[in-house]
Amino acid sequence: MGVKLVNITKVFPDPHHPGREVVAVRKVSIDVKEGEFVTFLGPSGCGKTTTLRIISGFEYPTEGEVWISGKLVNNDPPNKRDTSMVFQSYAIFPHLSVSQNIGFGLELKGLPKETIRAETERIMSVMNLTNLANRRPDQLSGGQQQRVALARAIINKPSVLLFDEPLSNLDAKLREQMRLEIRKIQRTFGITSIYVTHDQGEAMTVSDRIVVMNEGNIMQIGTPFEIYSRPLNRFVADFIGRVNFFEGTVTTVKEQGISVRFTHGVERDVDSCSRDFRPGEQVLVVVRPESLKLFSKGSDSKSTGSTVNKDSEGVSSKTGQAFLEGRIDKVVYLGSVCEYEIETGSEKPVLAVTHNPIEEGFFQPGDFVGIDFTPISAHALPQNG
Ligand SMILES: Nc1ncnc2c1ncn2[C@@H]1O[C@H](COP(=O)(O)OP(=O)(O)OP(=O)(O)O)[C@@H](O)[C@H]1O
Numbered sequence: 001m002g003v004k005l006v007n008i009t010k011v012f013p014d015p016h017h018p019g020r021e022v023v024a025v026r027k028v029s030i031d032v033k034e035g036e037f038v039t040f041l042g043p044s045g046c047g048k049t050t051t052l053r054i055i056s057g058f059e060y061p062t063e064g065e066v067w068i069s070g071k072l073v074n075n076d077p078p079n080k081r082d083t084s085m086v087f088q089s090y091a092i093f094p095h096l097s098v099s100q101n102i103g104f105g106l107e108l109k110g111l112p113k114e115t116i117r118a119e120t121e122r123i124m125s126v127m128n129l130t131n132l133a134n135r136r137p138d139q140l141s142g143g144q145q146q147r148v149a150l151a152r153a154i155i156n157k158p159s160v161l162l163f164d165e166p167l168s169n170l171d172a173k174l175r176e177q178m179r180l181e182i183r184k185i186q187r188t189f190g191i192t193s194i195y196v197t198h199d200q201g202e203a204m205t206v207s208d209r210i211v212v213m214n215e216g217n218i219m220q221i222g223t224p225f226e227i228y229s230r231p232l233n234r235f236v237a238d239f240i241g242r243v244n245f246f247e248g249t250v251t252t253v254k255e256q257g258i259s260v261r262f263t264h265g266v267e268r269d270v271d272s273c274s275r276d277f278r279p280g281e282q283v284l285v286v287v288r289p290e291s292l293k294l295f296s297k298g299s300d301s302k303s304t305g306s307t308v309n310k311d312s313e314g315v316s317s318k319t320g321q322a323f324l325e326g327r328i329d330k331v332v333y334l335g336s337v338c339e340y341e342i343e344t345g346s347e348k349p350v351l352a353v354t355h356n357p358i359e360e361g362f363f364q365p366g367d368f369v370g371i372d373f374t375p376i377s378a379h380a381l382p383q384n385g
């Protein structure tokens with residue numbers, strides 16, 4: 001059954017300009033299936049929280065329909081909707097112990113003491129909180145408090161869990177740990193979940209599907225793979241991860257993909273397209289940094305010499321001509337990967353990432369490299385749109 005939004009629009013009066021309006025959310029439609037984990041991702045102010053508040057009933061839509069578990073709930077207040085919200089600030093009671101906090105919702109419902117105890121113990125055991133049962137919130141770490149808040153939301157067995165940036169108060173390491181934990185718990189209980197974040201790594205880790213929003217509009221709905229590797233437009237390609245854009249013109253349309261003549265004259269095949277193209281159309285080809293292959297073309301006199309122990313490996317050897325050539329400008333060595341900015345004479349440097357530097361070696365600033373990619377790792381978008 002899940003959650004269905006049909007053409008949701010929310011217009012607020014503009015607090016700073018009387019008589020004017022702010023369109024926070026514009027014609028948002030999505031069908032979240034039962035048990036699915038869907039994340040709304042986008043920059044600050046794009047309408048994520050507003051959408052979530054419309055689902056929970058804390059805000060009413062100006063237009064459109066909200067369906068929860070097959071029921072139209074537009075006019076139902078929050079307590080009549082089968083949802084539970086987990087906030088960024090944990091909203092747990094400071095004067096109650098962990099177990100009292102978790103059991104609180106069931107007490108409100110007037111369930112028998114024995115049932116409350118059994119349910120609380122079960123949830124605490126699943127969520128690794130049993131040892132902390134008698135502590136007060138001020139005796140817990142941030143991550144533990146967040147687990148208590150999550151346990152408190154889950155014990156009511158809501159049909160839908162709603163999360164608004166629940167991890168943004170935690171430090172980076174704990175945030176990564178909690179992401180996995182939230183995902184595991186969501187799978188264990190099979191609760192339909194809608195999650196809001198502006199952190200793309202978080203969205204990629206926890207979600208079955210991601211809804212990318214910008215200025216109140218949905219830009220794309222897709223699996224993490226689709227959003228990252230097969231973006232629908234420039235905004236999504238740019239917002240998620242790091243990216244290279246290469247401009248060109250379609251020369252041939254093939255059974256699988258297209259051939260593109262790039263602005264610097266070189267032609268390459270591109271397997272994936274965001275829509276059908278015709279010969280002559282202008283396209284923007286997206287290639288992620290880790291999909292670029294680099295091979296040595298020597299080094300300039302200033303360089304201390306390359307640590308790369310192999311030269312021309314890769315795609316270009318077929319044609320004899322690299323897609324691009326350039327000079328390594330910046331090198332960031334991160335242990336497991338090496339990141340490069342490469343000057344190629346165009347406005348922006350080309351970004352490349354290579355893996356396993358210990359085995360494959362890595363380039364130094366000043367080295368000259370050939371740059372290429374395979375058709376499968378390239379994805380074409382329309383240039384205007
Ligand atoms: N009560 C309100 N009155 C007027 N404008 C509002 C109100 N609530 C939100 N807005 C506006 O609606 C837009 C969307 O806000 P929203 O809080 O949904 O963004 P968000 O995506 O959650 O951003 P963030 O990542 O910063 O939390 C913003 O331009 C915001 O200023």
Ligand SMILES: [Mg+2]
Pocket residue numbers: 048049050
């Ligand atoms: Mg928000």
